Amino acid sequence: GAVVSQHPSWVICKSGTSVKIECRSLDFQATTMFWYRQFPKQSLMLMATSNEGSKATYEQGVEKDKFLINHASLTLSTLTVTSAHPEDSSFYICSASGTTGEGAKNIQYFGAGTRLSVL
Amino acid sequence: AQTVTQSQPEMSVQDAETVTLSCTYDTSENNYYLFWYKQPPSRQMILVIRQEAYKQQNATENRFSVNFQKAAKSFSLKISDSQLGDTAMYFCAFMINTGTASKLTFGTGTRLQVTL
Numbered sequence: 001g002a003v004v005s006q007h008p009s010w011v012i013c014k015s016g017t018s019v020k021i022e023c024r025s026l027d028f029q030a031t032t033m034f035w036y037r038q039f040p041k042q043s044l045m046l047m048a049t050s051n052e053g054s055k056a057t058y059e060q061g062v063e064k065d066k067f068l069i070n071h072a073s074l075t076l077s078t079l080t081v082t083s084a085h086p087e088d089s090s091f092y093i094c095s096a097s098g099t100t101g102e103g104a105k106n107i108q109y110f111g112a113g114t115r116l117s118v119l
Numbered sequence: 120a121q122t123v124t125q126s127q128p129e130m131s132v133q134d135a136e137t138v139t140l141s142c143t144y145d146t147s148e149n150n151y152y153l154f155w156y157k158q159p160p161s162r163q164m165i166l167v168i169r170q171e172a173y174k175q176q177n178a179t180e181n182r183f184s185v186n187f188q189k190a191a192k193s194f195s196l197k198i199s200d201s202q203l204g205d206t207a208m209y210f211c212a213f214m215i216n217t218g219t220a221s222k223l224t225f226g227t228g229t230r231l232q233v234t235l
Contacts, residue, residue, distance in 0.1 A: 032220035043210060043225045044164075093164065097220030106152055106220055110164035 003027055004096050006111025013084055014119055021079045021114045023094030030096035033077040034108060035069060038091040047092075050077050084118045091115050121146045121213050125226035132201045133234055139186075140196045140229045142211030150216040153187065153194045154223070159207040167209070170194065172216070198231075206233045 003026040013019050023033055032051050036044040048064075050056040050071035058064045066088075068080040077096075081088055095108035122145045132138035144153070155167040170178045170187050177185050182202075186195045198205055211226040 034220075034222065038162075043227050044223075046222050049222060091162065093162075095164070095223075106214060106216065107154075107166060107169060108214075108220065108223060109166070110156075112161070112163045 002107070002109045004030075004094065004109045004111045006094050006114055008114060009112060010115045010117075012117045012119065015085050016083055018080055018082045019084055019116060021081075021092055021094070021116075023077045023079070023096065023111050025075050025096045025098070025109075028096075028098045029074040030077070030098050031074065032097045033071055034095045034097075035067070035077075035079050036093045036095065038093060038113075040091075044093060047079075081116065084116070086118045089116055089118045121148070121215070121224045123211050123213050123224050123226035125209075125211055125229050127229045128227070129230045129232070131232045131234060132198070134201060134203060136201055137197060137199045138201055138231065140198075140209055140211075140231065142194045142196070142226055144192050144194065144211070144213050146192070146213065146215075148215050152214045152216055153185075154212040154214070155183070155185070155194075155196045156210045156212060156225075157205075157207040158210065158228075159204075164210075168196065201233045203233050203235070205231060207231060 005024045007022045035047045038044050047062045048056045048058045050069050056069035071077040093113040094111045097108045124143045151172045153170045168180045182199045184197045208228045210228045212223045
């Protein structure tokens with residue numbers, strides 16, 4: 001149980017275009033989802049926290065107008081990288097946590113990540 | 120603010136041997152969770168083990184166990200009977216217990232290589 005699906009796994013886009021990444025909880029209701037960024041051989045850095053039906057809370061230094069987060073349902077959150085530039089190239093990982101069942105107990109379950117390459 | 124420190128960037132262990140990964144943390148909170156996650160080459164983050172700070176008993180999950188020393192703010196991971204599939208990056212992480220999901224603060228990771 002507690003499966004989180006993230007799509008796409010790899011995306012290449014041209015500079016200036018926007019890219020949307022989806023994160024879905026498949027077998028539990030995710031009241032909270034998190035978006036992380038991971039640079040090569042480094043740790044995960046939290047970008048933002050999103051609760052279903054409300055605006056995301058962004059970490060200091062993260063541009064909310066560049067990284068748009070939507071959490072419209074209890075099973076889906078999306079991250080849109082707007083007007084992407086080469087410096088946005090990175091590995092983006094989502095996680096989800098619920099309140100009951102496998103997704104409960106303050107455990108975050110992670111998606112498989114999305115590698116974004118901006119040309 | 121919370122900080123998590125992993126002082127071993129890389130470690131190596133032979134197949135079937137035991138290895139211990141170190142983690143220390145700093146916090147003024149009293150109610151929190153600690154986690155070990157592994158990230159294999161696929162980069163999928165996998166929960167290895169979880170410890171609740173108010174529980175004195177060390178958590179165990181099959182070949183994985185922790186040594187939780189709350190006063191020393193230490194949370195080491197012991198892997199027994201190491202297997203090739205244990206080769207991965209291991210991250211120690213901290214979460215304040217707010218009653219709902221809250222942010223994870225990760226350490227810098229330890230790269231573990233299991234050799235034959």
